[in-house]
Amino acid sequence: MLPTLLRRLHAFSRRLVVRVALIAALAFLALALSKLGARVIPEGLDPLVGGEAVDNILKIIANSMLTVTTFSLTVMAAAHRMVASSWTPRAHQMLLQDTVTHTVLATFVGAYLYALSAIILRDLEVFQGRGLMVLFGMTLLVVALIVVAIIRWISHLEMLGSLINTAQRIEESTIEAMRMRMCHPALGAHALDPEKIPEGAEEVRADKSGYLQQLFQDRLQTAAEHHDARIWLLHPVGGFVHRGEVLARISGGGEALAGKLRENAVLGSLRNFDQDPGFGLTCLSEIGVRALSPGVNDPGTALDVLHRILRIFLDTEGEAPDEVRLDRLYLPALDRASLLIEALRPLLLDGKDRPELQTPFTRALQALGEQDDPALSESARALGKDFRT
Structure with a gap:
């Protein structure tokens, strides 16, 4: 099982907006490196690359990537609607984690931002002489990445949204x-036996209704150790919990531990596949x-x-x-x-x-x-x- 931090980072990285933002940042970094890289180009190589050649490539990238991105977003949305209507609405969540689609779309957006920014900087005469040659080499690299992304996208579209996929x-x-x-079986904790919960254990009630999406059990273990307490969670991952229903029982820790429990037993409107x-x-x-x-x-x-x-x-x-590692937690097996x-x-x-x-x-x-x-x-x-x- 992955620690809480890695699980949160993994879930965060599977969001489309995160990949788009990351590759957009790489596009701006590429322009910065192009400017700095001009210092290592020997004198006398300036005439090898003309400004018009670079400008033409940048304009083609800017014009085409905006169109391709719009088309790809339309295809993605249509595939999501088809899966939800044809197979099951719950399968839509699987497509939301489609890293191939996310990476391809992020590449198209990043290439568009790279070309648009480079055109602006060229008009401001930021890239001249040796810097123009480095910009040309970086632009060819971006073109190569676009070609790879298009090939991946074509291959991926063959099965996107199909029942088999x-x-x-x-x-x-x-x-x-x-x-x-x-x-x-119990996410590294003891298997819950409701008959063995101490009578004096304090009830912790849910502060909202929703599915128990996932548990960050290592943080619950840390909180229980800090308060020298025990936690008996009464609902399995995937179960629906009503507002005001007893979510768990604890021995020790009081409201501070109850707050940690509500924070790390995540309730939401949808289930997910992880646990x-x-x-x-x-x-x-x-x-x-x-x-x-x-x-x-x-x-x-x-x-x-x-x-x-x-x-x-x-x-x-x-x-x-495996053996029990979280000795202060009792979870449904x-x-x-x-x-x-x-x-x-x-x-x-x-x-x-x-x-x-x-x-x-x-x-x-x-x-x-x-x-x-x-x-x-x-x-x-x-x-x-x-x-x-």
Whole structure:
């Protein structure tokens, strides 16, 4: 598990505006380096590059990148709307973390700002003589980066927003989250047993309603150690908490620890994939259920979703849990049996009357029923009985 600081930085870096701002800053840095680099160019090389050649390239970049950026933003918005309307609105969050799209768009914006700024500086006669030669070399480098970005963008557009790409990315994120939770069933803390919470433990109530998006458990551990306290969190990551509902119970620390708890148990309007494999399973299940609706009538997609859900559980089976590191925290452990029921029951209910799905569903449930996890296999057998009745 990553420490809180790295997790926050990772989440921050996946925002489009951050990448655009970063590459824009690099564009201005490139211009500054072009000016400073003129000092290392030997005398007598000035005539090799004419100002008109540089100006023409800069104008082409400025004119084309503005158009390309506008077009690319339109394509991105259209892909987001298509995924939300065709597959499931929850999958839209996966596209918001599409680093390829973010990097390509940031490259286009950065190139536009570079060219526009260079044109202004040329009109102010900032680049002359040897500086003009360095600017020409830097501009050729920007052109090369634009070409690479366009090739990546064309390749990426082939699958952007498609069902295969969307479902594959959800599956990969869910497997990653599931493996992390298998190694850390209670996120590195003790597994919560509600019966063992001391009667005198103080209640901490939620100050707003929302999904428990993620926990920064290392900071909770630090706060509990500072106050010589214990924390029993009553809701799993991904669970919905109502305003005024008991979020956790603590022994010691008072309001200061309660404030730290509310700060590091993040509540929000949407779930995310990082610590919540159930969210990815829900997204896949919704895609399959929509495919089986009378308006779509696509059992092939439902079968594909079934196999993806099956892989998520089978490919993460047997991961050995790590030892408890956060000895002052008690968190709800991962309940794979409940996740299996929540993911497969809607599919089974909608697909039980379709003959072409009978055999694949039966084989999938048999495979799950033969796993070493007794709770998971029991849930699979129970689903099988419901499917046959």
